[in-house]
Amino acid sequence: DGGITQSPKYLFRKEGQNVTLSCEQNLNHDAMYWYRQDPGQGLRLIYYSQIVNDFQKGDIAEGYSVSREKKESFPLTVTSAQKNPTAFYLCASSPIIPGDSYNSPLHFGNGTRLTVT
Amino acid sequence: GNSVTQMEGPVTLSEEAFLTINCTYTATGYPSLFWYVQYPGEGLQLLLKATKADDKGSNKGFEATYRKETTSFHLEKGSVQVSDSAVYFCALSSLNAGGTSYGKLTFGQGTILTVHP
Numbered sequence: 001d002g003g004i005t006q007s008p009k010y011l012f013r014k015e016g017q018n019v020t021l022s023c024e025q026n027l028n029h030d031a032m033y034w035y036r037q038d039p040g041q042g043l044r045l046i047y048y049s050q051i052v053n054d055f056q057k058g059d060i061a062e063g064y065s066v067s068r069e070k071k072e073s074f075p076l077t078v079t080s081a082q083k084n085p086t087a088f089y090l091c092a093s094s095p096i097i098p099g100d101s102y103n104s105p106l107h108f109g110n111g112t113r114l115t116v117t
Numbered sequence: 118g119n120s121v122t123q124m125e126g127p128v129t130l131s132e133e134a135f136l137t138i139n140c141t142y143t144a145t146g147y148p149s150l151f152w153y154v155q156y157p158g159e160g161l162q163l164l165l166k167a168t169k170a171d172d173k174g175s176n177k178g179f180e181a182t183y184r185k186e187t188t189s190f191h192l193e194k195g196s197v198q199v200s201d202s203a204v205y206f207c208a209l210s211s212l213n214a215g216g217t218s219y220g221k222l223t224f225g226q227g228t229i230l231t232v233h234p
Contacts, residue, residue: 004160006160033221040227041226042121042206042224042225042226042227043161043206043222043224044224045221045222048221058221090160090161092160092161105151105163105166106161106163106222108160108161108162109160110158110159110160111158111159111160
C-alpha cells in the first residue's frame with residue numbers, strides 16, 4: 001500500500017541539540033510538506049517542496065531546515081535555534097496537477113511527537 | 118490573508134445524536150474547502166471536500182455544503198457513533214498571486230469530538 005512513513009513516532013532530545021525527523025513517501029507525489037501541530041492552534045506550515053532540490057519557507061520556518069535530495073524523502077531538522085520545539089510534527093504530500101493543484105487533498109503521515117527538555 | 122474559524126470544543130455527544138461543527142472562513146478569490154479528521158495518535162485523513170459554491174461534500178455519513186454567501190462550510194452528521202470520536206479540522210486552499218497553491222492549506226484550530234455510548 002502506498003503511503004507516508006514518519007519515524008520515529010516519539011523522539012526525546014535535550015535542549016541545544018539538533019534533531020532530524022524522517023519522512024518517506026511512496027505515492028510518487030511531487031509536493032511534500034511539514035506541518036507543526038500544537039494544542040488548540042491547528043496546523044502551521046513549516047516548509048514545503050514542489051520538486052527535488054527546491055523548497056520554500058512556510059509560515060513558521062525559523063529554527064528549522066529541510067532538504068529534498070530525492071523525490072521520496074523530505075527530512076526536517078529541528079535546530080537548537082527553534083525556541084519552542086516540543087510539538088507534534090506532521091509530514092504530508094500531494095500530487096501536482098497543472099491548473100488544479102489547489103483542489104488536491106494532502107496525504108498525511110502518522111506524525112512524530114518531539115519532546116525537548 | 119486566509120483564515121479559518123471553527124467552533125470551540127470539545128463537543129461531547131451521546132451515540133446517535135445529531136452533530137454540527139461550525140466552520141467559517143476568510144479568503145481571497147474562490148477557495149476549495151476541506152474537512153480532515155484526526156484519530157488519536159495518527160495523522161490527518163481527508164473526510165470530504167467541496168471546490169465551488171453550493172457544492173456538497175459527503176463521506177461516511179458526514180456532509181458539508183460550501184456556502185459562499187455566508188462563507189461557511191459546516192460539518193454535519195445525522196447520527197454519530199462512538200467510532201466518530203476524533204479531532205475535526207476545517208481547512209481551505211486558494212490560489213496565490215502566482216496562480217498556484219500546491220497544498221498550502223490554512224487550517225482551523227480543530228474541534229475535539231467525543232461520543233459516548
